Amino acid sequence: MSTLPEKTIERLSMYRRVLQTYQDNQSEFIYSHELASLLHLTPVQVRRDIMLIGYSGTQRKGYSVKELINKIGDILDGNERINAVIIGMGHLGKAITNYFNTKRSKIDIVAAFENDSTKVDRIISGIKSYHTDSLEMILEESNVTIAILSLSPREAQDVTDRLVFAGIKGILNFTSVPLTVPEDVSLENYDMVTSMEKLAYFVKEKIRDENSL
Amino acid sequence: MSTLPEKTIERLSMYRRVLQTYQDNQSEFIYSHELASLLHLTPVQVRRDIMLIGYSGTQRKGYSVKELINKIGDILDGNERINAVIIGMGHLGKAITNYFNTKRSKIDIVAAFENDSTKVDRIISGIKSYHTDSLEMILEESNVTIAILSLSPREAQDVTDRLVFAGIKGILNFTSVPLTVPEDVSLENYDMVTSMEKLAYFVKEKIRDENSL
DNA sequence: TAAACAATGTTATTATTTTAACAATTATAC
């Protein structure tokens, strides 16, 4: 199967989550319009996404919840578990680590890195925290493909370069720094300020539109 | 000016941020290709966005950094400051509050709400935390338009309904719950698990592509 | 067993977003 559209991948992740709670509570099958309604999407979009991943339901009956969950798992998770590290165990880093390692998931955060000596060589939020100096050493002896960046912006590009050099293939960047990475490294940015400013803009626009009617 | 495309709004927020640091360090003017390069975009996209907001640079000279910052400010910020509240002062809520109120911005987090009695009626991360029971009361006497949700998923929809009823116009949702809100309320969701799973998928795909060459 | 119905699966259309093409303009060099 060729690479799926980005937006479809995002929705697959969301389908799976709601299917998992649906599975526990409800029926064995689910209709596209039910799944759509749980996520405020259209039934067509759900059907199209499911078509794209090559799964088929039964007409008049819907999709097998269990099979669909498994099929999504095949696509999102693959076979092996994925190891991640987190750089920067400040407020955000601790929140993320704490959150992630209380969820069941195929992705594990296996180590943290810190600069601040008071946070090094300790267990924080359930995982071992190392000094950033030993980044290369630790990464060499473990199979880590993803890094989460929640460190001070000032250090973000330097550490990124080292991560890339050490063979990291994906970066989830919470610093607002626009990172430079080579082509073969995937980069996901989340910028909370942008998110807030965007929301504020559309709130303003809606109020303006209402007043102008 | 009519409502701008969503993606343009996101980039405007990013333009402004890099322009602000550029302003402090460098020249009075900036070329589209320079601004593009700082954010890893194309010069065309930068020029098109700037066209859409109705600002003009000088050919052969570029854009006045100061004027462009101001123009973006007119669009994103409007005239008045915006007040926000945050619901749920757990790990994530504290991180966000702490982060936001150390930045200069037109958006202020003015109050927090909590259920846990040990976190109520105290100053946490610099802002006053109230019991969620008093949500309606506090919102009535202040001009708050935006709410940030970082509370337990279980309570998310209930609190959302109350926020909407109390007149909130925008919600930034960090719980992974697919919230139901009326048409006139803007909703921004950020789902960290989806973000991670998406990243993991594209990492896998890239590795697969490389192996199949 | 046949007709009606209600759901899926897929192709076609539309909307949004990005990228390309290029004309217009202005600073610089000669």
Place this chain on the structure above:
DNA sequence: GTATAATTGTTAAAATAATAACATTGTTTA
């Protein structure tokens, strides 16, 4: 001054994503 080069502003085209249309098919009902 005039030619040249470099940059903006805008329209056109391409790519991506969402929506609509509808044919297909399994299920129910009479």
